Amino acid sequence: MTFSELYASLSDIKRWHRRCVVSSGAGDVYDADASFDDVVLRLAARDDITDFRRLLYVHLRYKRIELWRKNARWQSRVYYPQEYEEFGATADRTEPDRAGFIRELLDRSNEPVAALIADLARQTDGKESISALAGRVGLHQKTAFRALRRLRRYYDADKDGDLAEYLA
Incomplete structure (x- = not known):
């Protein structure tokens, strides 16, 4: 089976993963597609896999958790406008509530x-x-x-x- 055939056969899992990522707030559609592609490419390079779909579901779940944690960290940061920083750079500082x-x-x-x-x-x-x-x-x-x-x-x-x- 070629990679393009494998990727086409996994379109239902891709739609499911996209729906899970967007509905949980872990990311948007583009984050879901990028994470799906990363996982499929990483798993396609391995030769020791017997049940590809099952392993794909497990890795996608871990990738969703990783996406959620990454986006939670970004949302907790406060970005200050350019006039507050020298040379217009933004600062990643967390403001206490x-x-x-x-x-x-x-x-x-x-x-x-x-x-x-x-x-x-x-x-x-x-x-x-x-x-x-x-x-x-x-x-x-x-x-x-x-x-x-x-x-x-x-x-x-x-x-x-x-x-x-x-x-x-």
């Missing part, structure tokens, strides 16, 4: 802890202790410490930046 981060912290907490966090945000001098803040909000200090310790695991200073920037 500040409003979403605050909402996420407050959604995970109950009302007294949310009030304590809001109170901490208004405190800019850093001279007042957490015990004093908890007393002002009406919580026992150990309750406030436990609640803040639970919230601390969702916050990464290296990734998210300064907490005062988010809550101010």
Whole structure:
């Protein structure tokens, strides 16, 4: 069997793969066709295959997962206009979602802890202790410490930046 005959006989799988890629959001029609061609060419070069169609389905599934991951990475990047970069180059930087981060912290907490966090945000001098803040909000200090310790695991200073920037 020649390669062109093999490729023509796989047209139903190509349509199925194209439909799967587009419906899952992993890519567009051109990504689906390119990934299908890559997999078929790679498998056609092998001589040890007994069930070509079955192996093709497996490799196409892995290729769809790879496409989905690649496109998810591209969609998470923020591109800045040319006037912000020297020589008109774009920069691949991920912007933290500040409003979403605050909402996420407050959604995970109950009302007294949310009030304590809001109170901490208004405190800019850093001279007042957490015990004093908890007393002002009406919580026992150990309750406030436990609640803040639970919230601390969702916050990464290296990734998210300064907490005062988010809550101010």
